[in-house]
Amino acid sequence: MELATGRKMEEIFHLADRVNRISVSQTMVVLQEAERLKAQGVDVADFGPGEPDFPTPEHIKRAAIKALEENRTKYTSVFGIAPLRQAICDWHAAQLGSSYQPAECVVNTGGKHAIFNTVCALVNSGDEVIIGAPYWVSYPDIIKYAGGKPVVVPTHAEDEFILRAAEVEKAITPRTRMVMVNSPNNPTGAVIPPDEFAKILEVCKRRHVWLLSDECYSHFTYGDAKPFSIASVPGAKEHTIIAGSFSKTFAMTGWRMGYVLAPKPLVDAVAKLQSQSTSNPNSITQYAALAAMRGSMDTVATMLAEYARRRESILAGLRAIPGITCATPRGAFYVFPNVSAHFNKQMPDDVGVAKQLLEREHVAVVPGEPFGAPGHIRISYATSMERIQEGLSRMRRFFGSAA
Numbered sequence: 001m002e003l004a005t006g007r008k009m010e011e012i013f014h015l016a017d018r019v020n021r022i023s024v025s026q027t028m029v030v031l032q033e034a035e036r037l038k039a040q041g042v043d044v045a046d047f048g049p050g051e052p053d054f055p056t057p058e059h060i061k062r063a064a065i066k067a068l069e070e071n072r073t074k075y076t077s078v079f080g081i082a083p084l085r086q087a088i089c090d091w092h093a094a095q096l097g098s099s100y101q102p103a104e105c106v107v108n109t110g111g112k113h114a115i116f117n118t119v120c121a122l123v124n125s126g127d128e129v130i131i132g133a134p135y136w137v138s139y140p141d142i143i144k145y146a147g148g149k150p151v152v153v154p155t156h157a158e159d160e161f162i163l164r165a166a167e168v169e170k171a172i173t174p175r176t177r178m179v180m181v182n183s184p185n186n187p188t189g190a191v192i193p194p195d196e197f198a199k200i201l202e203v204c205k206r207r208h209v210w211l212l213s214d215e216c217y218s219h220f221t222y223g224d225a226k227p228f229s230i231a232s233v234p235g236a237k238e239h240t241i242i243a244g245s246f247s248k249t250f251a252m253t254g255w256r257m258g259y260v261l262a263p264k265p266l267v268d269a270v271a272k273l274q275s276q277s278t279s280n281p282n283s284i285t286q287y288a289a290l291a292a293m294r295g296s297m298d299t300v301a302t303m304l305a306e307y308a309r310r311r312e313s314i315l316a317g318l319r320a321i322p323g324i325t326c327a328t329p330r331g332a333f334y335v336f337p338n339v340s341a342h343f344n345k346q347m348p349d350d351v352g353v354a355k356q357l358l359e360r361e362h363v364a365v366v367p368g369e370p371f372g373a374p375g376h377i378r379i380s381y382a383t384s385m386e387r388i389q390e391g392l393s394r395m396r397r398f399f400g401s402a403a
């Protein structure tokens with residue numbers, strides 16, 4: 001497009017390489033279409049959202065209101081307020097068996113921010129970062145933004161998508177800087193058994209690479225799987241970075257609150273980055289987070305019990321549909337079935353399945369391709385049992401006729 005000055009639009013909007021290296025989340029495409037349909041009054045069975053359908057617990061909301069009334073509306077330390085850093089260390093110790101000091105804790109504007117700043121603080125141009133596939137969609141782009149190279153290690157449905165230490169080790173090269181692990185996993189719900197996780201840590205120690213553990217879904221585990229932090233393993237701390245989030249555990253996605261637990265020099269580097277970019281996380285949110293850390297965990301247990309019920313229901317419903325196979329998710333609030341048996345001319349891949357499902361049955365799911373797992377779809381059960389039953393009946397009809 002030509003402008004009045006005679007210059008072309010593209011000349012002015014010559015964006016920086018660091019922005020051109022990354023892409024807008026592809027998960028959004030189907031979800032935006034679902035939003036459009038909903039706005040038109042269409043009854044969409046929405047399995048898209050990666051966020052709890054529960055409200056933030058009352059005691060947390062009340063703490064925010066109190067903070068506002070007490071005018072806690074000023075800048076805080078870039079690291080976060082001192083009582084919150086202490087409370088996060090205490091909570092993590094009590095819940096997950098670690099032993100961090102407040103100097104090893106920095107508070108961020110969400111778990112994504114925690115991961116982003118950590119990667120920016122450690123990864124140089126050309127450095128490799130190992131991630132397991134299926135991966136959370138943001139990992140490759142965060143790594144690329146920092147100038148690094150994502151190195152993808154596949155996991156397998158037959159092995160419940162568990163990331164294996166031996167596979168991680170095979171992918172390590174002299175350029176490897178970090179291994180990024182997410183357990184419970186988005187999108188598969190996979191939980192790495194503690195002994196396998198400890199083996200991954202051993203590999204990282206032996207090969208002198210950082211282990212970044214994304215604990216976003218730590219408290220949503222089912223059956224024998226229990227909340228676990230690699231930071232609880234003796235000797236882990238000096239190689240380990242914990243990225244934590246309040247979003248899912250306390251149903252606080254919109255509040256934007258996360259943290260990094262790591263050796264002090266790294267925590268200081270993350271704070272330095274924040275000091276020149278976002279500054280402190282929202283002050284009111286910090287007081288709400290303090291109430292979450294110091295308050296009862298009963299609301300988390302209530303949410304977990306409801307997720308557990310929904311998980312049973314959706315797994316049984318999906319497995320009853322011919323041609324759909326689904327590994328058992330041990331955590332998070334997603335199921336990740338393989339739908340490739342239903343591919344045909346009209347829908348040759350998972351993106352096609354997601355589009356057709358939305359178009360024909362008004363069921364919103366996320367295709368597996370952006371998670372590095374073509375052939376699958378991600379179904380979030382952070383929605384009511386009634387919507388789950390409705391969605392399942394539509395999927396039965398859809399796959400019944402598409403087969």
Ligand code: PLP
Pocket residue numbers: 050109110111112113136182185186214216244245246247253257258
């Ligand atoms: N890590 C994983 C695996 C996630 O799924 C998410 C959110 O969906 C996050 C981190 C970041 O969450 P937030 O930035 O809301 O704390």
